Amino acid sequence: xxxxxxxxxxxxxxxxxxxxxxxxxxxxxxxxxxxxxxxxxxxxxxxxxxxxxxxxxxxxxxxxxxxxxxxxxxxxxxxxxxxxxxxxxxxxxxxxxxxxxxxxxxxxxxxxxxxxxxxxxxxxxxxxxxxxxxxxxxxxxxxxxxxxxxxxxxxxxxxxxxxxxxxxxxxxxxxxxxxxxxxxxxxxxxxxxxxxxxxxxxxxxxxxxxxxxxxxxxxxxxxxxxxxxxxxxxxxxx
Amino acid sequence: xxxxxxxxxxxxxxxxxxxxxxxxxxxxxxxxxxxxxxxxxxxxxxxxxxxxxxxxxxxxxxxxxxxxxxxxxxxxxxxxxxxxxxxxxxxxxxxxxxxxxxxxxxxxxxxxxxxxxxxxxxxxxxxxxxxxxxxxxxxxxxxxxxxxxxxxxxxxxxxxxxxxxxxxxxxxxxxxxxxxxxxxxxxxxxxxxxxxxxxxxxxxxxxxxxxxxxxxxxxxxxxxxxxxxxxxxxxxxxxxxxxxxxxxxxxxxxxxxxxxxxxxxxxxxxxxxxxxxxxxxxxxxxxxxxxxxxxxxxxxxxxxx
Numbered sequence: 001x002x003x004x005x006x007x008x009x010x011x012x013x014x015x016x017x018x019x020x021x022x023x024x025x026x027x028x029x030x031x032x033x034x035x036x037x038x039x040x041x042x043x044x045x046x047x048x049x050x051x052x053x054x055x056x057x058x059x060x061x062x063x064x065x066x067x068x069x070x071x072x073x074x075x076x077x078x079x080x081x082x083x084x085x086x087x088x089x090x091x092x093x094x095x096x097x098x099x100x101x102x103x104x105x106x107x108x109x110x111x112x113x114x115x116x117x118x119x120x121x122x123x124x125x126x127x128x129x130x131x132x133x134x135x136x137x138x139x140x141x142x143x144x145x146x147x148x149x150x151x152x153x154x155x156x157x158x159x160x161x162x163x164x165x166x167x168x169x170x171x172x173x174x175x176x177x178x179x180x181x182x183x184x185x186x187x188x189x190x191x192x193x194x195x196x197x198x199x200x201x202x203x204x205x206x207x208x209x210x211x212x213x214x215x216x217x218x219x220x221x222x223x224x225x226x227x228x229x230x231x232x233x234x235x236x237x238x
Numbered sequence: 239x240x241x242x243x244x245x246x247x248x249x250x251x252x253x254x255x256x257x258x259x260x261x262x263x264x265x266x267x268x269x270x271x272x273x274x275x276x277x278x279x280x281x282x283x284x285x286x287x288x289x290x291x292x293x294x295x296x297x298x299x300x301x302x303x304x305x306x307x308x309x310x311x312x313x314x315x316x317x318x319x320x321x322x323x324x325x326x327x328x329x330x331x332x333x334x335x336x337x338x339x340x341x342x343x344x345x346x347x348x349x350x351x352x353x354x355x356x357x358x359x360x361x362x363x364x365x366x367x368x369x370x371x372x373x374x375x376x377x378x379x380x381x382x383x384x385x386x387x388x389x390x391x392x393x394x395x396x397x398x399x400x401x402x403x404x405x406x407x408x409x410x411x412x413x414x415x416x417x418x419x420x421x422x423x424x425x426x427x428x429x430x431x432x433x434x435x436x437x438x439x440x441x442x443x444x445x446x447x448x449x450x451x452x453x454x455x456x457x458x459x460x461x462x463x464x465x466x467x468x469x470x471x472x473x474x475x476x477x478x479x480x481x482x483x484x485x486x487x488x489x490x491x492x493x494x495x496x497x498x499x500x501x502x503x504x505x506x507x508x509x510x511x512x513x514x515x516x517x518x519x520x521x522x523x524x525x526x527x528x529x530x531x532x533x534x535x536x537x538x539x540x541x542x543x
Contacts, residue, residue, distance in 0.1 A: 054434055078440035090435040092428045099424050106425060107440035155440060 003066060005030045005159055005190050006051065011060035013043075013050040019058055021046050021214045028159065028192055033185045035193045035205035035222070037235065043214040044194040045087055048161050051192075052084035053077040064159070079107045083157035087164040087194075089148040093137035097128055100136055100147055104154025114154075121150045142173040149180065153189070160184065161192045166200070178204055198235040202226045210235075259392040264514045265507060270399040272506020274461060277406035278479055279486035279498040280413060281457030287493025288430040288450045290349065291341060294356035297480020298363040299455055303329045303462025304471040305367060311378045311466060318467045319382055322405070325463025326456045333455025337448050345447070360480075367473040375470035383467050398468040402461075409460055413453065414495050426450060430493070458483075485529040490541050497541030504528070 006028040014020040021043040028034045036044050049055045051062055053074040062070040069077055074084070092100050101121055105114045122129040125146055131139060139147060145165055152160055162181065166174040174197065182204055185191045195201040202208050202222040210218040210231060218230065225231050282296045293299075306328050307321040316324075340359060344352040386397040417423040428436040429446045437443050469475070486505055490497025505525050512524030532540065 052438065054437065073442075074434075074437040075440050075442045078438065084438050086435065086438065090432055090438075092431050092435065094431060095424060095427060102421065103424055103428050103436075103439045103441070106421070111421075151439075 002029060004028055004063075005065055006192070007063040008047070008051065009061055009063075011047065011050065011062065012058040013046050013055060013060075014058060015055075017058065019214070021050070021211075023060070024211070024214075024216050025060075026209050026216065026219070028190060030158075030190055031185075031188065033181070033191045033193065033204065033206050035195060035201045035208040036211055037195055037198045037201055037208055037225075038211035039235075040196060042211045044211055045163055047211075048084060048163055048192070048194055049086075051077075052082055052161060054084070078155050078157075081156075081158035082161065083152040083155050083159070084161045085148050085152040085163060085165065087167065089144045091136045091139075091144055091147050091151065094135060096133050096135055097139070097147055098132050100151050101128075101154055104151035105156075107155055117154055117156070121153060124153075125150050141168055142170075142176070145169060145173075145177060146180070149177075149184075153184065157189060159190045159192060161194070163194045164196065165193075166195060166197050174200065198231070199226070202231075260514075263393055264510050266393060266395060267399075268507035268510030269503060270396070270403045270506070271510065272503035273403035273406040274399075274465070274502075275479075275482050275486055275505050276499045276502025277409055277461045278458050279483040279490070279502050280410050280495055281454035281461075282483045283487045283490065283493060283495055283498040284413065284417075284450055284457070285454040286487055287495075288426055289341075289345070289447055291344070291352040292349075292356070292484070293336070293341075293451075293454065294353055294480070295336065295360040295363060296454075296458060296483055297476030297478070298360045299329050299332060299458045299476070300462040300465075300479050301367065301471070301473065301476035302332060302363060303459040304465050304469075304475060305371065306459075307463045308376055308378055308466045308471045311381065312376075317382045318378065318464050319401070321466075322460055322463035326459040329459025329462070330452045330456040332459075333451040333453075334448055336455070337451035341451065342444070342447070360476075364473050364476070371473065373473055375472045376466075377470045378466045381467045396468070398464075402464050402467075405460065405464060409457060410495065410499055413457065416453075417495065482525070485526070489529055489532045489539050491539030494539070494541040497539055500540060 004027040009025045011024040012019040012022060024047060036047065038044055050057055053069065053072045053076065057070045061068055064080055064082060069080065092103065098118060101118045102114055105117050108114050122132065127143060128147060128150055131143060136147065149162065149165065165177050169177065178200055181191060181193065193201060193205060202225050205222040207221050208219065208225045209216050210225060218225065218228065278300060282293060285291055285293050303325040306325040307318045310316040310321040310324060311318060336359060340355050341352055344355050383398040383401060388395040388397055417426055425436065425441045426446055428439065429441060429443045433443050482505060486498050486501040490501035508528050509521045509525050513521035
């Protein structure tokens with residue numbers, strides 16, 4: 001089997017030295033769409049923040065394409081090909097859609113290349129083209145989430161990490177987002193997805209990990225997890 | 239009577255000219271000192287806007303720049319118009335070092351930490367200069383601009399202040415363009431809005447902070463570099479300017495450069511009119527009274543968001 005693009009082993013991570021994630025290990029293969037599901041506060045975001053370098057592991061390692069990245073700051077992991085779309089969108093509210101997108105490719109020095117990518121992204125997300133010159137905060141919730149994902153794609157990541165993108169969106173919008181994610185994945189980008197919407201997420205994921213109070217308690221293909229009695233009982237209310 | 243006109247007519251005309259011209263003259267003086275205040279404030283404003291740090295040593299940065307320019311003039315005969323570049327560069331470095339050695343350790347800590355740390359730095363710089371250069375007032379003579387004036391009808395425009403004003407406008411315009419029209423500037427704005435998200439874009443936010451402290455320093459350094467042409471240098475000179483810069487930033491709306499420019503002009507004009515029409519000792523009473531009124535009614539300043 002091929003080398004995993006991302007390999008997290010024995011990860012302890014947390015805040016002020018106090019771990020909230022215990023001994024987590026997970027792998028993502030190139031081209032995969034992997035989901036981490038679990039309740040609010042289970043430690044899903046902490047894992048992602050530690051992978052991208054906003055936080056650093058208390059113990060354990062994070063390997064990206066075989067290289068240890070556990071001590072790199074976030075502005076360096078972007079350049080290696082990791083893009084993290086944080087929970088709550090975190091778009092630059094006072095900058096225009098175009099400026100937000102351009103900043104997504106900040107690591108790219110060539111102006112013409114940045115322009116080309118903006119143009120390309122606007123073709124993929126036509127809703128953003130209509131709003132290209134608008135200030136970020138004037139966009140609707142769904143549009144802001146679209147912008148956050150589009151901005152995350154501007155760095156041409158090998159691994160795109162999406163954190164709670166369904167949060168605060170209406171159900172039809174969630175469905176649209178899920179389709180967008182499948183599209184991005186089909187186009188060749190590896191995706192790691194964190195969600196509270198267990199059913200919808202496991203339906204589109206190749207594989208998934210279930211996390212409970214900081215421990216990874218189960219893993220398997222999306223189908224396997226959906227069929228697992230534990231998952232059904234704990235998250236799907238069946 | 240003939241060519242001399244009637245005495246009554248003549249004095250009436252003089253009175254009229256006197257008052258109209260005087261208002262204009264006082265206005266011009268106010269605008270010119272206002273532009274200088276605005277440039278000093280712009281540096282402070284930039285640092286606050288991006289990092290939420292009030293650099294308490296800002297006035298001392300100005301004083302350092304004045305000494306750089308003064309000593310270059312006194313020892314090497316360099317005119318302040320040239321030294322201004324050296325002073326700007328010197329205080330740019332001073333800003334960078336201040337960030338790297340002091341302010342960096344206060345980021346993410348309670349706001350008081352940065353305030354106290356830079357306050358300590360201000361004390362250090364001030365007392366260093368007091369110790370090395372004595373409290374004497376020092377004035378550069380024989381500068382290129384010196385006491386030159388430009389007469390516009392009855393109005394007298396002091397050339398050194400005029401040139402300072404033009405430089406101030408240029409530098410403020412340049413900084414404004416840098417922040418609003420370049421990719422670096424967008425990255426600065428992004429860092430100011432959401433440091434973590436900026437980091438996720440690949441922006442090295444530490445470096446942005448470092449450069450902003452440097453650029454903020456360069457603004458005040460340029461202001462201080464030109465000032466020895468018409469103002470005496472002494473170790474206390476920065477205190478008042480630092481305070482005025484602070485109220486300009488607060489009145490303009492923290493972080494808004496156009497706000498700082500407007501507030502600087504307002505302070506200059508109010509100071510000038512109060513000083514002339516009430517009494518010179520009242521000019522700062524008027525300025526600080528205005529400041530209190532503005533922050534009482536518009537807590538976020540005139541341009542704040």
